Amino acid sequence: MASLVLSLRITPSTPPLGLGGGRLRGRRGAVACRAATFHQLDAVEVREEESRFKAGAAEGCNILPLKRCIFSDHLTPVLAYRCLVREDDREAPSFLFESVEQGSEGTNVGRYSVIGAQPAMEIVAKANHVTVMDHEMKSRREQFAPDPMKIPRSIMEQWNPQIVEGLPDAFCGGWVGFFSYDTVRYVETKKLPFSNAPEDDRNLPDIHLGLYNDIVVFDHVEKKTHIIHWVRVDCHESVDEAYEEGKNQLETLPTLTAGSVKLNVGQFGSALQKSSMSSEDYKKAVVQAKEHILAGDIFQVVLSQRFERRTFADPFEVYRALRIVNPSPYMAYLQARGCILVASSPEILTRVEKRTIVNRPLAGTIRRGKSKAEDKVLEQLLLSDEKQCAEHIMLVDLGRNDVGKVSKPGSVKVEKLMNVERYSHVMHISSTVTGELRDELTCWDALRAALPVGTVSGAPKVRAMELIDQMEGKMRGPYSGGFGGISFRGDMDIALALRTIVFPTGSRFDTMYSYTDKNARQEWVAHLQAGAGIVADSKPDDEHQEWNV
Numbered sequence: 022m023a024s025l026v027l028s029l030r031i032t033p034s035t036p037p038l039g040l041g042g043g044r045l046r047g048r049r050g051a052v053a054c055r056a057a058t059f060h061q062l063d064a065v066e067v068r069e070e071e072s073r074f075k076a077g078a079a080e081g082c083n084i085l086p087l088k089r090c091i092f093s094d095h096l097t098p099v100l101a102y103r104c105l106v107r108e109d110d111r112e113a114p115s116f117l118f119e120s121v122e123q124g125s126e127g128t129n130v131g132r133y134s135v136i137g138a139q140p141a142m143e144i145v146a147k148a149n150h151v152t153v154m155d156h157e158m159k160s161r162r163e164q165f166a167p168d169p170m171k172i173p174r175s176i177m178e179q180w181n182p183q184i185v186e187g188l189p190d191a192f193c194g195g196w197v198g199f200f201s202y203d204t205v206r207y208v209e210t211k212k213l214p215f216s217n218a219p220e221d222d223r224n225l226p227d228i229h230l231g232l233y234n235d236i237v238v239f240d241h242v243e244k245k246t247h248i249i250h251w252v253r254v255d256c257h258e259s260v261d262e263a264y265e266e267g268k269n270q271l272e273t274l275p276t277l278t279a280g281s282v283k284l285n286v287g288q289f290g291s292a293l294q295k296s297s298m299s300s301e302d303y304k305k306a307v308v309q310a311k312e313h314i315l316a317g318d319i320f321q322v323v324l325s326q327r328f329e330r331r332t333f334a335d336p337f338e339v340y341r342a343l344r345i346v347n348p349s350p351y352m353a354y355l356q357a358r359g360c361i362l363v364a365s366s367p368e369i370l371t372r373v374e375k376r377t378i379v380n381r382p383l384a385g386t387i388r389r390g391k392s393k394a395e396d397k398v399l400e401q402l403l404l405s406d407e408k409q410c411a412e413h414i415m416l417v418d419l420g421r422n423d424v425g426k427v428s429k430p431g432s433v434k435v436e437k438l439m440n441v442e443r444y445s446h447v448m449h450i451s452s453t454v455t456g457e458l459r460d461e462l463t464c465w466d467a468l469r470a471a472l473p474v475g476t477v478s479g480a481p482k483v484r485a486m487e488l489i490d491q492m493e494g495k496m497r498g499p500y501s502g503g504f505g506g507i508s509f510r511g512d513m514d515i516a517l518a519l520r521t522i523v524f525p526t527g528s529r530f531d532t533m534y535s536y537t538d539k540n541a542r543q544e545w546v547a548h549l550q551a552g553a554g555i556v557a558d559s560k561p562d563d564e565h566q567e568w569n570v
Contacts, residue, residue, distance in 0.1 A: 071264060074252075077183035078260045084509055085183040086193070087267045089248045096246055098134035098239050099341060105138040105237075106356070108337070111526045114140050114231045116197050116355045117340070118506070121348035131348065133191040134239040140197075140231030141253075144172055145358050147226050148215045149207075157256060168207045169228055173507070174465045176232075182251075182509040189238045192506040192514065194251045198230035199357060199504040199518065202497035205472045205486065212483050213490070221496045223525055223548075229357040235270075251509060297327040297495050297550075304561035306492040313488060314557050321415060322479035322488055324564070325552030327495065332545050336361045336524045339547070343522075347445045351516030353504055362499055364521040367444055370503035371471040373464040373513040378428060378456045380420040384476050384554065385409035385450030389443065396448070400441045403448060412554050413439065413450045419475035419482065420454045426470040428456030464513035468503075474517060477501035477552065499523050500550040523548040 115138035146169035257263035479485025
């Protein structure tokens, strides 16, 4: 097919070209550039594409995809991302999502990498104050919103996307961002109001979402890269104009720097030293939690600590290292307003695909063995651990309850129970709960019902969160919330923000550096947070040790 033929040209002095009518622009670097361009579609393909586009618009679709595809054996997601976002531009909303899932005999196969930059619209929420920025229309508005999640939901209700064949089975455009743990305060307004929240020492957004019309999807199995642009017909004077402008925006890939992006992780700084609470304070909190459990106030609560370290390693370098040493189903480098998230999460917060809700509790942990034989021994030890298994079953029940709140009666099922999943350093017990979303509800209702999942809060959930506010002493922020995407057609895939490093990008982190100038490297502060589930027979020393695992 002509659309899959790749033409390469070395253009040291050619200005970068971008996706989306110049919206996604690379930046000219000091080295030679390699640009990948598409050969023109043949006449038959052009007519088929134009006919499909205009037929969709005639049927009432107001947001329609155009796609090009090239062979990508010469491209990498890291190079493509660095092309779209400058190495010193930490305020530019953008993302790189990747996935590594379990394959046969323990091998890992990661099929897709997804990249987006320069969203057409942004929504930022902080304690009921919401800012909506429409970059295409060059408008900005601020408003008070009791529930900020209703804003992107209302925008989605205006969409009628065209569903076409040939798009990859990955996120192909829509909302991308994060929902902090404290997003639950918009849902449980009486029991968990912002007025009763613990100290907010970082002033990070509760929610940040970007609307990405332009997406790059790498298919590592077929060795192809899909470039997708969603055309908003309502932003154009005619369907003909919308199609022509959309087609023009897909003619050229962004320029890519030649060679590779240097990886420098040799200056990670000192060991973790500064914690949100001391070891003794954490153990006292465990004792206090057990008193509430014995009094019948709760069954379980997840107590976390936040640690801080200073580092000269750039967040993108940290992500590149993390994707090698700890591959996981939900890997993300996400630049948002106020912070950068570097994540390697194994767990779903909530997923809605074709109106099927999926919840996958992950609870029960043991280290990996040094061999397959030791792995099997440790797996049996994990499954015979009464405390961890009881905790897992409790969280499966909580997951069933969360899914059941928004599912059709009788549709909630436990598809898998007590499976052991292997990751690079640990093994977890996992289960899968599914349900069919009620007709009058959307993916946003499923998210509201799930936030936050029981594996990071406890049971009963709301009472456990009240105690977390009292005992942890600081707002959690992104940790134990979620990050991911909501597609144009209404599917949602939100990962639980565990094993997620938060790099604040406020005013005290505004001295940027160049990879080529070692003396100008920026010092970052990395926040790392993790917790342990406290139950009736928990031992303070053991729970503190579980955090270290």
